[in-house]
Amino acid sequence: MFERKIINDPVFGFINIPKGLLYDVVRHPLLQRLNRIKQLGLSSVVYPGAQHTRFQHSLGAFYLMSEAIQQLATKGNFIFDSEAEAVEAAILMHDIGHGPFSHVLENTIVQGVSHEDISLMLMERINKEMNGQLTLAIQIFKDEYPKRFLHQLVSGQLDMDRLDYLRRDSFYTGVTEGNIGSARIIKMLDVKDDHLVVESKGIYSIENFLTARRLMYWQVYLHKTSVAYEKMLISTLLRAKELASRGIDLFASPALKFFLYNDISREAFYNNPECLENFIQLDDNDIWTSLKVWSRHSDKVLSTLSAGMINRNIFKVEISTEPISEERKKELTLQISEQLNIPLSEARYFISTPSIEKNMYDEADDSIDILYNDGSIKNIAEASDMLNISLLSKKVKKYYLCYQRLHR
Secondary structure: OOOOEEEOOOOEEEEEEOOOOHHHHOHHHHHHHHOOOOOOOOOOOOOOOOOEEEEHHHHHHHHHHHHHHHHHHHHOOOOHHHHHHHHHHHHHHOOOOOOHHHHHHHHOOOOOHHHHHHHOOOOOOOHOOOOOOOHHHHHOOOOOOOOOOHHHOOOOOOOOOOHHHHHHHHHHHHHHHOOHHHHHHHHHHHEOOEEEEEEHHHHHHHHHHHHHHHHHHHHOOOHHHHHHHHHHHHHHHHHHHHHHHHHOOOOOHHOOOHHHOOOOHHHHHHHHHHHHHHHHHOHHHHHHHHHHHHOOOOHHHHHHHHHHHHHHOOOOEEOOOOOOHHHHHHHHHHHHHHHHOOHHHHHHHHOOOOOEOOOOOOOOOOOOOOOOOOOOOHHHHHHHHOOHHHHHOOEEEEEEEEEEOOOO
């Protein structure tokens, strides 16, 4: 009797998880932790519907992976059951190393350690607990397995991670332009010379995928209000860290306290097991709970920033194609320091000037290859008559100026 668990997903319908290794991975506390971490971090400040979690995304990517493996097998690509299980386990765990508001943490309290690094550390850890059952999955994840196309399904230009998050984020934000035909793209996948390719009749779906991705980046992921909100959180955590370094007692969960009161470098993270232990205790709740308490703190900088986060009093944003001038920064810093009655050195927490660069198609990264009926292969850049790939791969650079709103 083939036993399985069925999970109802609003995006893809019913997802079957076979009992055994894959179900054990889904049930693992480290994967369950992702239930407490939102996929889109702070985007719900712009799109209130974006409440979905990294756990939901991992399940969705797993579902697409099982569909893709089935499709490739029907086209005569031989995939062992053990390989199918391993690549499905790899995609389930691909985001396991994310912390709360991942990219914020990478810039503040866990510097120099990327979520990919942490994912790998956690996979190795689960593998130990499971007596090496995930060794193959880890090889695929690290691209050390002879069948290279399996790695491309986990991490590449057309991986299941992207196919799920574009569909899912578009569904939950309500930004319909981001909706891609993931089912159609998967039906068009094939393998040629150990490389993932797309059949030529799927070319329009690929064009739509590239355009949708570009749209989602500028409309959702890099939306100016989300960027400003993220910069506020970075400022808040940096201020908390500064107060902590002066020995001021701050309310925080034990795990968050560990990162606030200790300077964690990349080396420390790898060599001191306490770092990872505390990291896996963190989720969105640690941050929000602290912000609520900090909004009443006697330090004006910390309390103003925290209250702004809680009450949606967000930095104002101006976008420009030119770098922000030093004069403008100085002038704003002065105004903020006068208005909040704080020294200039503290006013810098209320102003941020990030620049954001994005290209949607990076040929070096992993070009999408189109397979024609005669067996020839063309890059999407040559194959597409509609898309101007040279435009898509051109870097778009925007300069943001985020600062505390001034009361007139």
